[in-house]
Amino acid sequence: MDRAVIAKEIKRDDLLHMYYYLKLTRALEDRITALYRQGRIVGGVYTSHGMEAIAVGYASALERDDIIAPFHRDMGAFLIRGFTTGEILAQYLGKRTGPTKGKDGNVHMGDLKRGVFGFVSHLADNLPVAAGAALAFKMRGESRVAFAGTGDGGASRGDFHEAMNFAAVRKLPVVFFCNNNQYAYSTPLRLQMAIPNVVDRAKAYGMPGEIVDGNDVAAVHLAAKRAIAGARAGEGPTFLEFKTMRMHGHSEHDPAKYVPRELLEEWKKKDPIVKAERLLKELGYGDDASFQQVTERVKSEVEAGVEFAEQSPLPEGPEVLEGVFADKADSY
Amino acid sequence: MMTVTQTSEEVSYLEAISQALDEEMARDERVFVMGEDIGTYGGAFKITEGFLQKYGEWRVLDTPLAESGFVGAAIGAAMMGLRPVVEMQFADFISCAFDQITEVAAKNHYRWGAAVPMVIRAPFGGGVHGGPFHSECPEGWFFHSPGLKLVAPSTPYDAKGLLKAAIRDPNPVIYFEHKFLYRRIKSVLPKEDFVVPLGKADIKRVGNDISVITYGAMVHLALEAAQTLTQEGIDLEVVDLRTLMPLDKETIFASVRKTSKALLLHEDNKTGGIGAEVAALLAEDCFDCLDGPIVRIAPPDTPVPFSTPLEEFFLPKPSDIIAAARKLAAY
Numbered sequence: 001m002d003r004a005v006i007a008k009e010i011k012r013d014d015l016l017h018m019y020y021y022l023k024l025t026r027a028l029e030d031r032i033t034a035l036y037r038q039g040r041i042v043g044g045v046y047t048s049h050g051m052e053a054i055a056v057g058y059a060s061a062l063e064r065d066d067i068i069a070p071f072h073r074d075m076g077a078f079l080i081r082g083f084t085t086g087e088i089l090a091q092y093l094g095k096r097t098g099p100t101k102g103k104d105g106n107v108h109m110g111d112l113k114r115g116v117f118g119f120v121s122h123l124a125d126n127l128p129v130a131a132g133a134a135l136a137f138k139m140r141g142e143s144r145v146a147f148a149g150t151g152d153g154g155a156s157r158g159d160f161h162e163a164m165n166f167a168a169v170r171k172l173p174v175v176f177f178c179n180n181n182q183y184a185y186s187t188p189l190r191l192q193m194a195i196p197n198v199v200d201r202a203k204a205y206g207m208p209g210e211i212v213d214g215n216d217v218a219a220v221h222l223a224a225k226r227a228i229a230g231a232r233a234g235e236g237p238t239f240l241e242f243k244t245m246r247m248h249g250h251s252e253h254d255p256a257k258y259v260p261r262e263l264l265e266e267w268k269k270k271d272p273i274v275k276a277e278r279l280l281k282e283l284g285y286g287d288d289a290s291f292q293q294v295t296e297r298v299k300s301e302v303e304a305g306v307e308f309a310e311q312s313p314l315p316e317g318p319e320v321l322e323g324v325f326a327d328k329a330d331s332y
Numbered sequence: 333m334m335t336v337t338q339t340s341e342e343v344s345y346l347e348a349i350s351q352a353l354d355e356e357m358a359r360d361e362r363v364f365v366m367g368e369d370i371g372t373y374g375g376a377f378k379i380t381e382g383f384l385q386k387y388g389e390w391r392v393l394d395t396p397l398a399e400s401g402f403v404g405a406a407i408g409a410a411m412m413g414l415r416p417v418v419e420m421q422f423a424d425f426i427s428c429a430f431d432q433i434t435e436v437a438a439k440n441h442y443r444w445g446a447a448v449p450m451v452i453r454a455p456f457g458g459g460v461h462g463g464p465f466h467s468e469c470p471e472g473w474f475f476h477s478p479g480l481k482l483v484a485p486s487t488p489y490d491a492k493g494l495l496k497a498a499i500r501d502p503n504p505v506i507y508f509e510h511k512f513l514y515r516r517i518k519s520v521l522p523k524e525d526f527v528v529p530l531g532k533a534d535i536k537r538v539g540n541d542i543s544v545i546t547y548g549a550m551v552h553l554a555l556e557a558a559q560t561l562t563q564e565g566i567d568l569e570v571v572d573l574r575t576l577m578p579l580d581k582e583t584i585f586a587s588v589r590k591t592s593k594a595l596l597l598h599e600d601n602k603t604g605g606i607g608a609e610v611a612a613l614l615a616e617d618c619f620d621c622l623d624g625p626i627v628r629i630a631p632p633d634t635p636v637p638f639s640t641p642l643e644e645f646f647l648p649k650p651s652d653i654i655a656a657a658r659k660l661a662a663y
Binding site for chain 2 (some may be wrong): 125128329
């Protein structure tokens with residue numbers, strides 16, 4: 001992206017803030033992957049490795065009372081919304097101190113108080129749900145926005161279509177995004193859709209769409225800001241397609257041998273953290289020494305999180321029976 | 333199937349549903365209705381006739397033909413603090429929204445503490461020549477899905493009181509309203525606000541010999557059969573479940589402990605229906621008091637057929653109940 005535009009549109013502190021969250025996401029997920037390989041984390045581990053710029057870019061463009069319905073590779077969104085490394089690691093370790101108290105694992109966490117919807121494995125399920133949150137905002141005359149995403153695979157599901165159509169018909173304040181990382185588990189794009197870009201569908205719903213470099217945190221941030229501003233101004237939904245590449249397997253158990261090595265080599269050069277560092281240097285906002293400071297800071301935050309999570313209690317078996325029904329419903 | 337009475341003060345089952353919605357919308361501005369053709373048209377069965385003029389196009393929200401999408405939207409609005417009441421045009425179409433209901437609405441509170449206070453109204457049941465896509469009783473699918481409450485009223489009083497209770501409940505509730513009863517069942521309702529609490533069955537007829545455990549339109553069939561049987565000295569007790577989930581085990585067990593005989597009657601297919609679960613509960617908890625086999629009366633395991641003789645064969649009839657009760661009484 002044009003450096004002059006970035007310098008004009010994004011404050012120095014905001015860019016540094018985003019860089020910090022890119023690094024924190026990477027450090028946290030690398031630690032989670034290590035814990036998985038050691039057998040200390042069980043179940044699935046789906047990371048945003050190499051795609052951190054998407055969640056960090058959009059979540060930092062939202063206001064605090066906006067709603068996020070994240071994709072399953074959006075760890076940065078949780079961190080920006082105040083989920084601590086300790087809480088997140090407790091979630092991965094199935095501890096009572098995690099956001100779901102052990103009821104669900106890994107990235108399947110959420111908290112209405114912090115405006116993050118719990119991720120549902122049935123991809124695209126939360127797109128109509130986010131449209132419904134936006135419907136509530138519109139009905140109550142609130143200046144709030146919902147931001148909801150899925151992947152290139154999820155974009156094939158009916159709920160993707162039903163959400164986009166409903167939101168466009170009612171001009172709801174919602175932004176939809178697709179993390180197009182080229183593979184849905186092992187299924188490549190050519191077997192997922194017959195069009196070159198997911199964004200081509202936006203036109204059919206009567207909403208604007210944009211293709212964005214998903215590895216460029218500044219580009220993601222600015223595109224998200226434009227779409228959010230439009231939604232807040234009553235212009236209705238926008239669709240953003242973030243182009244990126246899934247650098248690991250679907251889950252950490254998956255060696256992803258179906259992905260050509262050359263493709264990974266090519267995308268490695270576009271790593272979002274490397275890109276961000278180049279940008280910060282060029283703008284004079286950072287240097288190797290300041291980057292190293294951030295590296296050390298996030299490392300200690302992750303280790304503090306590991307300590308908290310490991311010392312946290314596991315739930316007791318009978319807690320399985322709690323929470324099937326609610327005894328009250330609050331307003332958010 | 334049942335007697336139609338008409339007095340000016342009487343309210344039909346359909347009007348009772350409409351009144352409950354209207355009164356809840358007037359009482360609480362968070363309550364709104366959404367679904368297909370519910371605005372200008374007033375809904376396929378005219379439940380929301382006149383609502384658009386009264387409450388406007390956002391609180392009487394006509395949706396695109398996309399059940400999964402609008403149920404999902406209702407979930408989102410509910411989590412934000414609104415109280416959506418979704419109309420399925422026919423309960424059969426709820427299958428399109430199955431995933432949103434069972435995976436999102438039912439599990440959100442359990443998984444991450446997000447309450448989903450919403451109601452899905454599902455006009456269900458046969459006897460109206462609707463054929464395989466407009467007659468289904470899909471409650472069995474949802475009965476097996478923890479996190480959902482299910483209700484199925486049989487009278488105007490229960491229809492109104494249960495709908496109000498469902499709207500005020502902080503959980504997703506599927507409200508099965510029986511199409512056959514819409515305009516056939518009438519009664520005088522209290523003027524003041526009332527609710528029928530969720531989770532409470534009702535003894536619609538007190539009897540000593542056999543407990544007929546049922547719900548929905550079948551309640552009226554059981555009452556009709558009871559009238560005939562009383563002349564033969566067989567005294568049926570008719571237990572109207574009213575709420576299918578959570579089941580009122582206490583009332584079911586108390587009734588069967590009194591009569592020692594259970595006849596389970598429903599309009600949903602026999603295999604894996606709610607009667608199967610009640611039978612298992614009785615076998616587990618009331619085995620010592622049973623004085624005869626647990627008997628089920630339910631349609632065969634086929635889709636609901638269209639042609640009159642086929643549908644008549646399919647649906648339970650008073651004569652089926654009478655025959656089964658005579659056999660059971662002989663034990």
